[in-house]
Amino acid sequence: MATDDKSRQYPLPPSSLDSCLYTDEQQFTREIEDLFHKTWLRTFPSSDIARTNDFVIWEELDQSVVIVRLEDGSAAAWHNVCQHRGARLVEESGHCSSGRFICPWHGFIYDVSGKLRLAPLKNEFDTSRIDTLRTPPVRVEEYGGFVWICFADDTPDLKTYLGEIGTELDWFGLENFETRYRIDLSLDANWKVVVDAFNETWHVPFTHNETLSEVVRWGQAELHICDPHSWMTIPVRGLTDRAPEGADHRASHITHYLSFPNTIWSNFPTHLQTWSIWPDGPGKAKLVAYGLVGPCPDGLSEEDWARQNERDWNNFRAVTSEDARVINGWGKVSRSLGQRDYLFNRAEGRLTAFHAEIARRTSD
Ligand code: FES
Ligand SMILES: [Fe+2]
The missing domain is CATH 2.102.10.10 (Rieske [2Fe-2S] iron-sulphur domain)
Incomplete structure (x- = not known):
């Protein structure tokens, strides 16, 4: 594989996927049995x-x-x-x-x-x-x-299963974080549509024009594939520009992880949002999200830290409802005769990897 800048940022070529895989009942059953019953x-x-x-x-x-x-x-x-x-x-x-x-x-x-x-x-x-x-x-x-x-006896222990994702997350010292917020959403879409929606950044200037597009340097995300999981780094205003030269990527970027098949972390160094997406039939999904808060950073009062966390969580809720609007719109047309192959570009490489992993696990 070429190692030009683009390949480092987006390591996988474009791909496509038959849209039936999001609506087919038998495929749904295979995913429950072959993915959800066999992973952590x-x-x-x-x-x-x-x-x-x-x-x-x-x-x-x-x-x-x-x-x-x-x-x-x-x-x-x-x-x-x-x-x-x-x-x-x-x-x-x-x-x-x-x-x-x-x-x-x-x-x-x-x-x-x-x-x-x-x-x-x-x-x-x-x-x-x-x-x-x-x-x-x-x-x-x-x-x-x-x-x-x-549910499976032969799946390796959790830390082995998480692999690189676990190593990445260890850096945060999550045992020192407190779970402070939770929201539950019901969505009219296949669970994979919801996972897809959170694993690429280039919908940001469209779906999140009001909330994120000025803050998140969505066009400079770097994708990492570590089958069956994936992650990305996203530069963000106010953090990446202030980080010292050579700072760890977890200290200088939003880091965003998918632990296969359905759990996502969106991490700042000091606090994070994390959610799981649960299939609830082929055309329904539930999203359960938590806000986790780390110790008060140096130079900030506890009151200011609490205020900042409230603000961040409210932002997260606003951003998630922007995503939900588009995701529920997908539900309205999921059985349209106009549904064809879906096309994933290089910036959607995490989706390409995700669906390739599902295909590997659900094919006989
Ligand atoms: S005692 Fe539980 S089903 Fe009879
Ligand atoms: Fe989004």
């Missing part, structure tokens, strides 16, 4: 289960998983399905002070690790089945202030 998925902030026996029910992708803080400080995750006759065992997130969950149907009692502790009419069952019964566990790890789960 970020669920919610670790701080949501701060105390022993705090638990959250995570429900996406037609799955229901209970994630609990155990006494030793680790987290346990298990499928929220009673092993008697399949009831939804736990109905609401909260704190389990008794350390026991009681099935609402016939009263099987489970402990916080998902193990069956008591079954009414136990002797009327085949006791050899009852004695070792537990809800099937789900792999769980914590990283970057969030709880992650994985």
Whole structure:
């Protein structure tokens, strides 16, 4: 590959993609089974289960998983399905002070690790089945202030899975950040349209003419592909121009990461916004976004830092609703007879890499 400036900025050639891949029901099922059931998925902030026996029910992708803080400080995750006759065992997130969950149907009692502790009419069952019964566990790890789960046994551990993205994120010291903001959006579009929408910058002068185009040097983004993930650096006014010569890219740019398949970070050195995009049927997606705030930078009062964070989060909300308008417009025409191939240019190389990865994983 040539190593001229353009190739360094945009490492992949243009590509195209059949638009049916965004609407086809069978493709959607393959993506759930071959991507989402086999990769590490970020669920919610670790701080949501701060105390022993705090638990959250995570429900996406037609799955229901209970994630609990155990006494030793680790987290346990298990499928929220009673092993008697399949009831939804736990109905609401909260704190389990008794350390026991009681099935609402016939009263099987489970402990916080998902193990069956008591079954009414136990002797009327085949006791050899009852004695070792537990809800099937789900792999769980914590990283970057969030709880992650994985449904597959043969996917490598989270840090290995994240690879270069994990190394990039380590620099920020996310364990010192606080999760301060959250928004949830429902979008009328395939989940991949939403991922695509956030992984290129050249829509900025059009979609974000009012909010971002004067601030973000969108035409100078540099793309990096590290399959299955990708990231980019974006120069930004007020940060890149003030950074000392030779400063680390994470100190001098917005750095923007996709952890495959559905989690995005948009990072300033001191604070960041991060969101996951959940498929909700072929033509629907949910976006759950968090604002994370690092320690107050030197030379700034806590009050000013709080004000700045409020302003940044409000900006993020405004920018996201600009994206949502275009994304929902896509939903209106997704089944149009005018839908053809989509064309990705060199500035859309992260989309090319993303869809190539999906094709690799969903082809038989
Ligand atoms: S389904 Fe849970 S006890 Fe019967
Ligand atoms: Fe955007």
